[in-house]
Amino acid sequence: MKNANLWRKAARMSGVQTDFIDANKKLIKVPLPTLKAVVCHLNQKKIEHADPLKIIEERRERKIFRLISPVLLVHKDQVRSTVYLPENTDVRLVQVTLKKENGESHRVSPIFEKSQRIYKTTQGPYQRWQFSIKENLDVGYHQMFFQIGASEVKCLLLVPPKKRKMVPDKLQGLFAPLYAMHSSKSWGLGDLRDLNDLQVKAQSWGVDFIGTLPLLANFYEGPHKDISPYSPCSKLFWNEIYLYIPDLLPEGFKDLELQNKIQILNATAWVDYESVFRLKKNVLSQLAEEFFKNTLPEDYLLFLKEKPLVKEYAQFRSQGRETETQYHLYVQYHMERQMALVGKHLYLDYPVGVHPESFDCAYFSDYFLKSMSVGAPPDIMFTGGQNWGFNPLDPIHLRELHYEYFIQTLRHHMKKSCVLRLDHVMALHRLYVIPANSSADCGAYLRYNGDELFAIVAIEAYKNNVLAVGENLGTVPDMVQEYLLKYEISxxxxxxxxxxxxxxxxxxxxxxxxxxxxxxxxxxxxxxxxxxxxxxxxxxxxxxxxxxxxxxxxxxxxxxxxxxxxxxxxxxxxxxxxxxxxxxxxxxxxxxxxxxxxxxxxxxxxxxxxxxxxxxxxxxxxxxxxxxxxxxxxxxx
Known part of the structure; x- marks a missing residue:
């Protein structure tokens, strides 16, 4: 019993819920073997050698030795936090520098309030303090540098808007998946020209935006093939299958064999992704080869500056093959151009995760828990639970790395939309995670800092003039609804x-x-x-x-x-x-x-x-x- 209680404490300290309310409003206690597996995967321990007491101590000391939280929320111009300092530290020697998002920086004079609580650690006793500063900061992201002696800790300060920007009118939108929006100009599925044409027509009917499913890059060939728009190979790059190719072809281009293939693909009632992708890639590869033979245009060089990760992405997708690298650079360049022509009258969809073999999981590997997958617990429809197949984000590293990946992916979508739907918005608060080699009913909920994640959504929506919509359907914890209210997310x-x-x-x-x-x-x-x-x-x-x-x-x-x-x-x-x-x-x-x-x-x-x-x-x-x-x-x- 004592060992079981220690494992439950280790779970709570690791951000794992030891119980949850299911779809039938029944309290489900997570079995001890499941808790142990999830906790060990989170803490990179082998189950057979794991000691819950050691995990508890490591978690506690990790928090103390960091001195101050990596991320702090600013409300009503107040920055407050708990600080851990070696016992008998003279707080007058602590230097705090504030660096604003606009680059300005200055020293601040914090107020320290001493607590009586002393923590014994492997590096000696530490004392807890309450730290606060008052500073008028603009909506956005700022940095605070907390220095004592030779140690310096950087904190991200999140300043959410006090109120979201006013929605100009009661909005009305039309929805359909882009792949389904076919026309006589299509090449086997709907594309960005179809989307743009519909948008122009729909505006005359009083439509404010066109809504669709995620438009992110997918694997359409090779061992990781997956056509689901909710299993992208990146949340930072667009899907080139939606390019309108005739705009890229040289003047007077004619190819009867190609036109016959297009007619066959257009005649089907279902999208043949493999054939469409093969046909489009063949043409785009030839265009890319010609493109890189010539002097590169200025707007392409600007694109490379604005998308600093695109070269890494192209290398990842091509596995180092030069012609393939050029292909991916070329198609991403033109996706950005054609998306810009469509404009911001779009309702885009932000998926929960990415394919486990994605660029994001490789490049941002520290953010992902690759030994677990995301899913849902058993319910009436899925009695064995669900395993959605993608890896969850690590809540600890997410905060320690200042949410850089999450911010980048949100911004990628919001720069091209006026409404952004956040699929399964509960994921900003908790996710049901399943250890590798376990069935879907052997999982537990992993907690995230919802206050910070929802604040980031509100900040990005404010900065990009976007209306954020949280998909709060199904079993939704009360806390998620409270976050939606607090940050004025629809x-x-x-x-x-x-x-x-x-x-x-x-x-x-x-x-x-x-x-x-x-x-x-x-x-x-x-x-x-x-x-x-x-x-x-x-x-x-x-x-x-x-x-x-x-x-x-x-x-x-x-x-x-x-x-x-x-x-x-x-x-x-x-x-x-x-x-x-x-x-x-x-x-x-x-x-x-x-x-x-x-x-x-x-x-x-x-x-x-x-x-x-x-x-x-x-x-x-x-x-x-x-x-x-x-x-x-x-x-x-």
Whole structure:
């Protein structure tokens, strides 16, 4: 029993929850063997030789010997922290320098309050102090250097905005995966020209943005092949399969064989990634070869400066082969250019993780726990739990390295979007982790410093003028909802979950700082849902006899709702009943189905476009704004 208690204490000190509430609201205690495995993986110990008491002491001393926390949150111009100093240290000798984000630096005079607590360590006794300074700092990231004798510690100061920037209007967006948005100009799947063309047309209908799935680089060939947009090979580089190649071809270019291949790929109802990628890569490789034979343009050299990791990424993807390296440099250069042409009227999706063999896991290896994977505990649908296959971030190293990787990946997305959806936003607070060679039901929740991670999202959203949306669906800890409130990050409201027996009343009560939609890409669209579920109560509530008439009536009411964002699934316009993805169903061709109609067909149909215009008109007439409500009413808890 004593040993079990020590392991549980070691788990808590390692940031591992010893129990959790499952989807059925039942308290689940993590079995001791699972706790031991997770704790040992976190602390790089072999289970058979691990001593929980030693792990506890190492964790405690690691915190003490660092002297001060690596990251500090600044609220109301106050910096406060616990400081550990060798006993009898004269605090007047402690020097503190503040370096602002703009480069300015100056010495500050902190206030130290002595605690009576003394800690015995292997390097002698240490005393705990309370440290505070008052400083007016701009929103962003600043550095504090804490020096005593020859020791200097650098801290990252996070200054979140006191209030987010005002959203200009009640927003309305259209959603579809980019791979599914095909047109006569496409090469086997939707591309950035299709996205740009749709955006231009949709603006005339009152649409504020186009939403899609992650547009990040993927492995389409080789042993790590994975077409899922949620398993990218980097969160810092775009997916070249979405390049619109005709804009890159020399004037007068003609290739009948190529055109025949494109026509065949365009004629299919499902995306053939392997064939599309092979065809596009062949053309792009030739263009890259010609590009590097000539004098490199100034904007390419500027691109290299703005993307300092792109050479490392290209080397990683090419495994040192020069022509392959040039290919990856070339396609990333043009992805940046074409993404810039699309502009910021985009709703992008930020995935939780990356492929375990990704560039990110290799280059930022200190950030990842490669001996564990992320998943979800058992529930009604997945009785054995889920293993999503990617590695979790190490919460200790994440903080000690000042969240550099997380900040870079967020910024990569926010520079190209006006709305950013954070998939499984609970990951900023905790993740269910599974030790290597264990089944998915043998995992535990690993805690992160949610206060700091949500603050960083708020800072980046403020700096990049982006509306951040947290996907807070499913089992959501109360603390996550509180963070969303605190940092004014929008939540999500879905009709499939919240409609209930009286959907008209439910819609009226949508908390304003929310994105409202019928469902998500992981669920059945409207027509599929009503085929499966009994919607008689909904029809009665909306005074409609048929499901076909129910959808426009329901969307009309949602347009009139207080929600600051309305997201319309394009496929719901023609009552598509098939989903784009069925989680955990390997037999279903996920991420491959094209839209039923080409972009030319559906965007020229007045039944669809007039309906979208009407919804925007309704939103404009219901101008009660999310920022006009008291903070406590903004997101459901």
């Amino acid at each position: 939540g999500m409201w879905l009709m499939v979950f919240e409609g209930g027996k009286n959907p008209t009343e439910s819609i009226k009560k949508i908390p304003p700082k929310n994105l409202a939609a019928f469902s998500t890409h992981d669920m059945l669209p409207f027509a599929g849902f009503v085929k499966k579920e009994n919607t008689s109560a909904w029809r009665r509530d909306f005074f409609e006899k048929s499901n076909a008439d129910l959808f426009p009536k329901m969307m009309t009411k949602m347009a009139e709702s207080p929600a600051e964002i309305l997201l319309i699934n394009i496929e719901d316009l023609w009552l598509e009943d098939r989903p784009q993805n069925i989680p955990g169903r390997s037999s279903f061709p996920n991420w491959q189905r094209k839209l039923k109609y080409s972009q030319e067909q559906w965007t020229s149909n007045p039944d669809f476009t007039d309906f979208i215009k009407r919804l925007k008109e309704l939103r404009n007439t219901r101008r009660t704004h999310a920022d006009d409500f008291e903070i406590g009413r903004l997101i459901s808890i």
